[in-house]
Amino acid sequence: MDLHARLEDVFRQVFDNDHLTLRDDMTATDIEGWDSVAHINLMFGIEQAFGVRFKGNELADMKNIGELKQFLSGKVTA
Amino acid sequence: MTPNGLTPAGQVTSADTPETRGDALLRQGLTQQAIESYLDAVTIPATASLCLKLARSYDRIGNHSEACRWALSIVDASDDYTTWQAGWTLFQRNAQRSAWPAARRVNVAIAGSYTTTQLGTLLRLAAARIGIQIDLYESPYGQYQQDIIDSGSTLYRFSPDIVLLTVHEGDLHLSEFSSNPAEEVQTEITRWTTLWNVVTNQSRARIVQHNFALPCDIPAGHLATRLPGSRYMMTQAVNTGLGQAAGSAVSIVDCERLSAFIGKQRWCDPRYWNMSKQAVALDALPLLARHTAAVIAADVGLSRKCLVLDLDNTLWGGVIAEDGLAGIQLGHGAEGEAFVAFQEYLLKLKRKGVILAVCSKNNHADAIQPFQQHPEMRLKLQDIALFVANWTSKPENIRAIADTLHIGLDSLVFVDDNPVERDIVRKFLPQVDVLPMPEDPAYYVRTLSQYLLLETASLTAEDSERTAQYQARAHIKALEASATSIEDFYRSLQMQALVTPFDETQLPRIAQLIGKTNQFNLTTRRHGMPQLEAFVGDTRYVHLALRLRDRYADHGLVSVMIARQDGNTLDIDTWLMSCRVIGRTVEATMLEHLCRRALQLGCTSIRGTYIPTPKNAMAAEAYPKQGFSRLDTTDGTETWMYDLQMNGSVTNPFVQSVDSWDPPHGER
Numbered sequence: 157m158d159l160h161a162r163l164e165d166v167f168r169q170v171f172d173n174d175h176l177t178l179r180d181d182m183t184a185t186d187i188e189g190w191d192s193v194a195h196i197n198l199m200f201g202i203e204q205a206f207g208v209r210f211k212g213n214e215l216a217d218m219k220n221i222g223e224l225k226q227f228l229s230g231k232v233t234a
Numbered sequence: 235m236t237p238n239g240l241t242p243a244g245q246v247t248s249a250d251t252p253e254t255r256g257d258a259l260l261r262q263g264l265t266q267q268a269i270e271s272y273l274d275a276v277t278i279p280a281t282a283s284l285c286l287k288l289a290r291s292y293d294r295i296g297n298h299s300e301a302c303r304w305a306l307s308i309v310d311a312s313d314d315y316t317t318w319q320a321g322w323t324l325f326q327r328n329a330q331r332s333a334w335p336a337a338r339r340v341n342v343a344i345a346g347s348y349t350t351t352q353l354g355t356l357l358r359l360a361a362a363r364i365g366i367q368i369d370l371y372e373s374p375y376g377q378y379q380q381d382i383i384d385s386g387s388t389l390y391r392f393s394p395d396i397v398l399l400t401v402h403e404g405d406l407h408l409s410e411f412s413s414n415p416a417e418e419v420q421t422e423i424t425r426w427t428t429l430w431n432v433v434t435n436q437s438r439a440r441i442v443q444h445n446f447a448l449p450c451d452i453p454a455g456h457l458a459t460r461l462p463g464s465r466y467m468m469t470q471a472v473n474t475g476l477g478q479a480a481g482s483a484v485s486i487v488d489c490e491r492l493s494a495f496i497g498k499q500r501w502c503d504p505r506y507w508n509m510s511k512q513a514v515a516l517d518a519l520p521l522l523a524r525h526t527a528a529v530i531a532a533d534v535g536l537s538r539k540c541l542v543l544d545l546d547n548t549l550w551g552g553v554i555a556e557d558g559l560a561g562i563q564l565g566h567g568a569e570g571e572a573f574v575a576f577q578e579y580l581l582k583l584k585r586k587g588v589i590l591a592v593c594s595k596n597n598h599a600d601a602i603q604p605f606q607q608h609p610e611m612r613l614k615l616q617d618i619a620l621f622v623a624n625w626t627s628k629p630e631n632i633r634a635i636a637d638t639l640h641i642g643l644d645s646l647v648f649v650d651d652n653p654v655e656r657d658i659v660r661k662f663l664p665q666v667d668v669l670p671m672p673e674d675p676a677y678y679v680r681t682l683s684q685y686l687l688l689e690t691a692s693l694t695a696e697d698s699e700r701t702a703q704y705q706a707r708a709h710i711k712a713l714e715a716s717a718t719s720i721e722d723f724y725r726s727l728q729m730q731a732l733v734t735p736f737d738e739t740q741l742p743r744i745a746q747l748i749g750k751t752n753q754f755n756l757t758t759r760r761h762g763m764p765q766l767e768a769f770v771g772d773t774r775y776v777h778l779a780l781r782l783r784d785r786y787a788d789h790g791l792v793s794v795m796i797a798r799q800d801g802n803t804l805d806i807d808t809w810l811m812s813c814r815v816i817g818r819t820v821e822a823t824m825l826e827h828l829c830r831r832a833l834q835l836g837c838t839s840i841r842g843t844y845i846p847t848p849k850n851a852m853a854a855e856a857y858p859k860q861g862f863s864r865l866d867t868t869d870g871t872e873t874w875m876y877d878l879q880m881n882g883s884v885t886n887p888f889v890q891s892v893d894s895w896d897p898p899h900g901e902r
Contacts, residue, residue: 169286169316172323174294192510193351200516201316212508 159229163221166201170194180222206231251275253284260287265294277653282312289324298332301325309363310670313520319352322359329362337365337644338534343394343439344370345378347405348513356523364531364667364686375511382429385436394439396530399429402513403446408468410453415463415471422468423475434483434764441484442529444522445473447493447514450502482742482763485529485691489514489522496521524686532689535750538667539641540589541580542632544650545601545623549577549613551675555600565610572675577612579679588688589619589639589704593631593648596623619704628655629662639704640813642753647687651675691746703814706786724819724888727784731820731889733827736770736777743791744779747812752849755810756842756856761796774799775807776831780824782815783895789815793824797831797840804832805841809856816852822886825860825876829883840876841865860884 157165164178171189184190190198199215202208202224208231218224256271269291275284289304305325308317328334342357344350354370361368371392373381381389382397389397407425412418430441446469452458458466473490480486493501496518506512514522531537546553550573551563563570584590590613594601601623605615615621620638622631628650636643643665650656656668672681682688736744745763752758761769769775780793792815796808806828811820825840832840842857857874858864861881865873876884 166316169320172320174290196352196506196510196512196516197316197319204314204316210505212505 159225162205163202163225163228166198166205170198170201178221180220180225182221183219202228253287256287256291260291265291269295280307280311282308282314282317285311286317286320286324289321289328293324293328298328299334301328302332302334306359306363309360309524313524315352315356315516315520318356318359318520318523322355325359325362334362336362336367337536339367339369340396340530340534341369341371341392341394342396342398342530343373343389343392344398344400345373345382345389346398346400347376347378348400348402348507349375349511350400352512352516353400353514353519353523353526356519357526360520360523360527360686361530364527365536366527366531366534368530379429382432390437394437396533397433397437397439397441398526398530399426399441399443401444401446403449403469404513406446406465406469406472408465408472410465411461412463412465412468415468419468419471419475422472423479426472426476427479430480430484434762438762438764440533440762442487442526442533443476443480443484444487444489444526445476447489447501448498450498482745485533487522487526487529492521492525493518524684528686528689529691531687532691533749535746535752536687537689537691538647538687539587539645540591540619540635540639540647541583542591542593542635542646542648542666543580544652544655545592545594545596545604547651547675548649548671548678549573550604550608550611554604555596559603559607562604562608564604564608569675570610572678574610574612576675576678576682579682581612581617583682583688584617586690589641590617591620591635591639592618592622593628593635594623595625595628598623616705620708628659632659632663632666638708640707640816642813647685649682691749703787703789706784706789707814721888727786727818727888729782729784729818729820729889730892731823732781732892732895733778733823736766736779740779740791741766741770744794747791747794747810748808751810751812752847753813754816754853754856755847755850756806756853757808757845758847758850759808761808769796776804776828776835778824778827778831780820780827781895782818782820782889788895793820795824795828797828799835799837800841802836802838803841804828804835804837804839806843809842819886819888821856822860822884823889823891825884826886826891829878832878833883838877838879840878842874842876844872844874846870846872 160178164176167178167187168174168176171187171194176187195216199210202215203210206228208228214227215224218227252271252275256268256275259268259271269288272284272288272291285304285308289301289308292298292301292304302325305321305328308321340361344354350372354372358368358370371389371394373389378399378401381387407422408418426443430443433439433441448466448469452466454461454464454466458464461467477486501515501518503515503517506515543549551569552561554562563573565571565574580590592601602615602621604611605613620635622635624631632646632648633643636646643663646666648656648659648666648668649671650659651671656671659666660668667687669681669685671678741763745766748761769777776795776797776799778795779791781791782789782793793811794808795806797804797806809824811824828840842862844854844857846854860876861884862874862876865875867873
C-alpha cells in the first residue's frame with residue numbers, strides 16, 4: 157500500500173468513516189469530527205502506523221494533508 | 235513478486251493470505267465475501283486487526299450483533315489504543331441497534347486529575363466485554379475535588395454507583411524532599427480518605443481509587459531509596475497507606491504495578507502531558523482501562539467463581555491415555571516446568587477462593603492417575619471440587635458441573651488448550667467465559683493473571699474454604715440420589731444453623747452477599763456498607779445473619795434477612811440466600827427466627843415482597859411455600875402476608891438451631 161492509502165486508512169479508522177477520501181488540499185475544517193480529542197487520536201494513530209514521532213506542535217502546524225504527506229515521506233523509510 | 239516489483243495479474247503472491255484476500259474483496263465492495271475470507275483467517279484468539287475488520291464488515295452489512303461480538307473481542311486480542319478506539323465506536327453504534335444485552339448497568343463518575351476523555355471511552359469498551367454497560371460522567375478538568383465536596387454538584391445529580399478517582403503522581407501534594415516525611419505522608423493520605431468519606435456520606439456510591447505510579451524521572455537518583463523524605467519514598471508510603479485505609483467501600487487499582495508491567499517509559503510520555511494533559515500515555519490506556527473494568531466487575535459481583543480445567547496439554551504436556559504416566563510432560567525440562575508453574579498458580583487462586591473443577595475427555599481411571607501417582611503433580615484430587623472425565627461433550631459436562639455445584643453458568647471460566655473445544659463452548663454456552671489461551675504453555679500463567687474476571691473485591695475467611703464446601707455439595711448430590719426420601723436426606727445431613735443479629739465482623743461478608751446474590755434474592759436491593767451500618771443502629775430494624783453447617787462442611791454465612799417494624803407488621807426489606815445452600819430447607823429456618831423476633835416485638839403479621847428480575851425466578855415460590863398468602867401484585871411486584879396469630883410460627887424440623895458453634899459438630 158502506498159503512503160496515501162496508508163494515511164487514508166488511519167483517517168478512516170480514527171474518524172470511523174469507511175468512505176473518507178483524502179485530498180492534498182484538505183485541512184482540519186474539511187473533515188467532520190476533527191476536534192481536540194480526535195486530533196490526539198489521529199496523531200497517535202499516525203505515529204503507530206508510520207513509526208514516526210511528532211515534535212511539539214508539528215502536526216497542528218501543518219497546513220494541509222499534502223504537507224503531512226510530505227513530512228511523512230521525508231521521515232518514513234519505505 | 236517479479237524482479238521489477240510488479241505482480242502479474244492472476245498470480246498468487248507469497249503475501250496472499252485469507253486476510254489480504256478479504257482486504258481486496260472489501261475494497262471492491264464485496265463485503266459478504268470479505269467476511270468469509272476474514273473468518274477463514276481467524277485463529278483463536280484472533281488478532282486485533284482481524285477482529286476490527288470483521289466488526290467493520292458486519293457493521294457495513296447491518297449484522298449488528300456480530301459487529302458487537304467482534305468489536306468486543308478486540309479487548310481480548312490486544313492492547314492497541316487505536317484499535318480499541320475504533321472498536322468502541324463500532325460497538326456503541328451497533329449495540330444500540332441490536333439491543334446488545336448487558337448483565338449490569340453501572341453509573342461511573344470519573345473524578346480525575348488529568349484528561350480522562352480517552353480513558354472513559356476505553357473503560358466502556360472493556361466493561362462491555364465483561365457484561366457491564368457503563369454510563370459515564372466526567373468531572374470538569376481540574377475540578378474533581380470541588381465536584382466531590384459540593385453535595386449539590388453535577389457528580390451527585392448523576393447518582394453514581396461508582397466514583398472513580400483517576401489521579402496521577404503529579405497531583406500528590408508532596409514536596410521533593412521533606413524533613414518530616416511521616417507527617418507529610420499522613421496529611422496526604424488524610425486528604426484522600428476524606429474525599430472517600432465525603433463520597434460515601436453524600437451518596438450510595440462505592441469508590442474505585444487509582445493509586446500512584448512512581449515516575450521515571452527521579453532527581454534524587456538511586457539515593458532516593460535511602461531517603462524516607464524523598465518524594466519517591468513518600469509516594470510509596472502514600473500507596474501503602476491508602477491500601478491500609480481502604481475500607482469495604484473502597485477498591486484500589488494498583489497503577490504502580492500496571493505501570494511497571496507495561497514499562498514506565500511507555501506509561502509516561504511527556505509529550506502527551508504537554509499537549510493535552512494526558513498523565514498516562516495513550517499506549518498504556520487500554521491496559522489501565524482493562525484493569526479498572528476488572529475491579530469494577532468484582533465490585534458489582536460479576537467476578538467468576540470457578541475454573542473448569544481441561545487435563546491433557548492444559549495441566550500437563552501430552553496425552554495421559556497415550557503417553558502414560560511416565561510419558562507426560564510435567565516437571566523436569568522446560569515444557570514440564572511450565573505446567574508445574576501453571577498448577578502452582580492455580581493452587582494460589584484456589585487459596586484465594588476460586589473453585590477448581592476438571593472437565594476432560596478421558597477414561598476416568600486414566601484421568602485421575604497423574605493426580606494419584608505422578609510425583610510432580612501440584613494439584614491433588616482434594617483440590618478439585620468436581621472431577622468429570624468421560625466422553626460426553628464438554629458443553630453437556632459443563633452444564634452438569636454448574637448444576638452439581640449449584641452455581642450459574644455465568645460463574646464459570648473454561649480453560650482448555652484446544653481451540654476447537656473453546657469455540658464449541660463459546661458457541662453453545664455463551665454464558666461461560668472462555669480463557670483466551672496462548673499456544674505456548676509458558677504463558678498460561680501470564681494469561682490467567684491478566685484475565686479480567688478473577689478479581690475479588692475483598693477476601694473473607696469463607697473464600698478460602700470454598701472448595702471444601704463445594705466438594706461437600708457434590709458429595710451431597712450423590713447422597714441425595716441414594717436417599718429413599720427427601721426427608722431422610724435432609725435428616726442425614728445433620729444440619730445446624732446459627733442465626734444472630736448482624737455484628738461488625740460479619741458486615742463485609744453480608745455486604746458481599748447483598749452485592750452479588752442474584753438467584754435466591756427476593757428484592758435484589760443492593761444495600762452498601764453505610765446503609766447496613768445504619769440498619770444495625772436503628773431499633774426499628776430486625777437483621778438476621780444465618781450460618782449453616784452440616785456433617786460435611788461449615789458453609790459459613792449463607793443467608794441474610796433485613797426487616798422493618800411497621801406497627802403490628804414486620805416488613806421484609808431484604809431476604810437472600812447463597813445458592814450454595816438452596817434446596818436444603820434453610821428458608822424455613824430463617825423465617826422461624828424472624829417469627830420469633832416478630833413475636834418478641836408484639837407483631838401479629840409478616841409482610842414479604844417479591845420483585846422479579848431476569849435471574850431470581852427460583853425465589854418466586856419462597857413465600858407461598860412457607861404459608862404466606864398473596865395480598866397484591868403491582869407492576870410484577872408481589873406482596874405476601876403471613877398471619878402469625880392464625881398460622882403460628884414457621885418451624886423447620888430438619889435444621890437444628892444452635893446458640894454457638896461450640897462444641898464442634900457431632901459432639902453435642
